[in-house]
Amino acid sequence: MTDFPDTTETFPEQETTQTEPTIITVGEGAGTGGQELGYDVVIGNGLLARLPQLIGHQAERVLVIHPRALRATGDVVREDLEKAGYQAMVAEIPDAEEGKHIQVAAFCWQVLGQNDFTRSDAVVSVGGGAVSDLAGFVASTWLRGVRVVHMPTTLLGMVDAAVGGKTGINTAEGKNLVGTFHQPAGVLADLDTLISLPRNELVAGLAEVVKCGFIADERILEIIESSPEQAQNPHSEQLRELIIRAIQVKVDVVSKDAYESGVREHINYGHTLGHAIELAERYQWRHGAAISVGMVFAAELARSLGRIDDDLVDRHRNILTSLGLPITYRDDRWNQLLEGIRRDKKNRGDTLRFVLLNGQGQPATVEIPDASILFAAYQEIGEPASPTISL
Numbered sequence: 001m002t003d004f005p006d007t008t009e010t011f012p013e014q015e016t017t018q019t020e021p022t023i024i025t026v027g028e029g030a031g032t033g034g035q036e037l038g039y040d041v042v043i044g045n046g047l048l049a050r051l052p053q054l055i056g057h058q059a060e061r062v063l064v065i066h067p068r069a070l071r072a073t074g075d076v077v078r079e080d081l082e083k084a085g086y087q088a089m090v091a092e093i094p095d096a097e098e099g100k101h102i103q104v105a106a107f108c109w110q111v112l113g114q115n116d117f118t119r120s121d122a123v124v125s126v127g128g129g130a131v132s133d134l135a136g137f138v139a140s141t142w143l144r145g146v147r148v149v150h151m152p153t154t155l156l157g158m159v160d161a162a163v164g165g166k167t168g169i170n171t172a173e174g175k176n177l178v179g180t181f182h183q184p185a186g187v188l189a190d191l192d193t194l195i196s197l198p199r200n201e202l203v204a205g206l207a208e209v210v211k212c213g214f215i216a217d218e219r220i221l222e223i224i225e226s227s228p229e230q231a232q233n234p235h236s237e238q239l240r241e242l243i244i245r246a247i248q249v250k251v252d253v254v255s256k257d258a259y260e261s262g263v264r265e266h267i268n269y270g271h272t273l274g275h276a277i278e279l280a281e282r283y284q285w286r287h288g289a290a291i292s293v294g295m296v297f298a299a300e301l302a303r304s305l306g307r308i309d310d311d312l313v314d315r316h317r318n319i320l321t322s323l324g325l326p327i328t329y330r331d332d333r334w335n336q337l338l339e340g341i342r343r344d345k346k347n348r349g350d351t352l353r354f355v356l357l358n359g360q361g362q363p364a365t366v367e368i369p370d371a372s373i374l375f376a377a378y379q380e381i382g383e384p385a386s387p388t389i390s391l
């Protein structure tokens with residue numbers, strides 16, 4: 001997997017301030033919990049004890065789905081659930097995008113079936129966005145829908161993937177092409193889990209935070225600009241504030257448009273090219289890295305259409321670079337990328353649609369009349385591909 005910045009180290013140990021958790025409700029007043037809006041995203045430290053409250057006491061059995069890399073954490077969660085009186089079991093799935101596969105979903109369905117999971121039982125995801133996407137998909141399809149609680153352990157999972165109910169798996173043709181909308185019963189974002197997260201994963205998550213800054217909350221951009229280092233420090237107050245602000249942006253949008261028939265498309269900023277890059281790279285690029293390049297591409301596209309000025313495009317490049325995120329892509333892959341772009345879910349028939357800015361904090365979904373405009377923007381982000389080394 002591509003490393004940016006060139007490190008997988010974690011942050012040095014440091015005291016973390018324990019404060020009262022922040023609770024943000026999705027679709028406040030809109031529903032009754034379960035698979036509807038009206039659930040809580042709890043952000044804080046040491047939150048595991050709150051899990052039974054979110055699962056609910058009608059469940060007797062709970063399946064904890066976690067990736068191989070988080071075996072120890074998955075076991076702790078399972079043991080805690082056993083102590084709380086549930087019959088808890090784990091399903092260990094392949095790491096990262098390898099987990100977002102139909103065969104992995106089939107494995108989880110088998111575990112649920114063999115353990116007689118009923119409609120009152122529940123699923124818990126422990127891991128990053130790949131795990132919550134897969135576990136959410138499994139929960140939404142098992143018996144046509146059982147409760148799922150997400151415990152995101154990556155920054156990206158906390159600020160984006162665990163919130164809002166999009167689930168998904170990949171197919172050979174592209175990213176997230178199969179999936180459902182299935183709101184969780186709750187989300188526990190325990191900031192302590194970020195301490196073991198490799199720095200490059202944390203930085204990848206910051207790409208989605210920056211996205212929220214450009215589409216909605218400029219204060220996010222200002223915090224990062226004033227200290228890109230503190231934004232990457234899992235112990236910092238700045239990162240806590242960034243997480244809360246980014247979740248608030250997502251919650252506001254999802255609360256208005258849970259099924260993406262309007263404004264929810266805006267949180268797909270940077271994803272049209274981003275997903276095409278992920279496919280072209282056979283998922284060896286992190287999602288956040290691909291979205292970073294995708295946002296610069298979208299900014300160039302908006303500039304070429306006269307929607308934003310040079311300063312806003314430069315702000316994209318500066319802020320993403322300050323975090324060590326990539327802003328260019330190899331210049332010899334256009335046809336392959338265009339194929340991916342054509343499969344984006346925002347398209348309607350042959351009409352390509354992109355989320356672009358009309359200014360800071362002013363996103364809009366725009367129809368692209370002619371793919372040649374896209375090619376021109378691609379040239380602005382292109383860099384020569386590394387020469388092939390032949391023996």
Ligand SMILES: NC(=O)c1ccc[n+]([C@@H]2O[C@H](COP(=O)([O-])OP(=O)(O)OC[C@H]3O[C@@H](n4cnc5c(N)ncnc54)[C@H](O)[C@@H]3O)[C@@H](O)[C@H]2O)c1
Pocket residue numbers: 067069070095096097100127128129130131133153154155156157160161162163164165166167168176193194195196197198201204205286287288
């Ligand atoms: N459903 C949505 O709304 C939504 C939103 C954004 C992204 N996504 C999806 O999320 C996925 C990306 O999520 P991600 O960036 O979290 O990647 P990921 O789930 O692949 O996790 C990244 C890596 O970090 C490891 N990891 C997780 N938590 C850790 C921890 N606390 N300590 C150490 N290592 C840990 C994982 O094992 C994995 O190797 C993509 O598939 C993307 O499409 C979905």
Ligand SMILES: O=C(O)C(=O)C[C@@H](O)[C@H](O)[C@H](O)COP(=O)(O)O
Pocket residue numbers: 160164166168175176208260264265267268271345
């Ligand atoms: O929640 C949403 O809506 C998003 O678009 C958030 C994105 O960050 C996320 O990557 C999502 O999975 C993309 O969805 P897709 O519909 O483009 O597959």
Ligand SMILES: [Zn+2]
Pocket residue numbers: 160208271287291
């Ligand atoms: Zn995303």
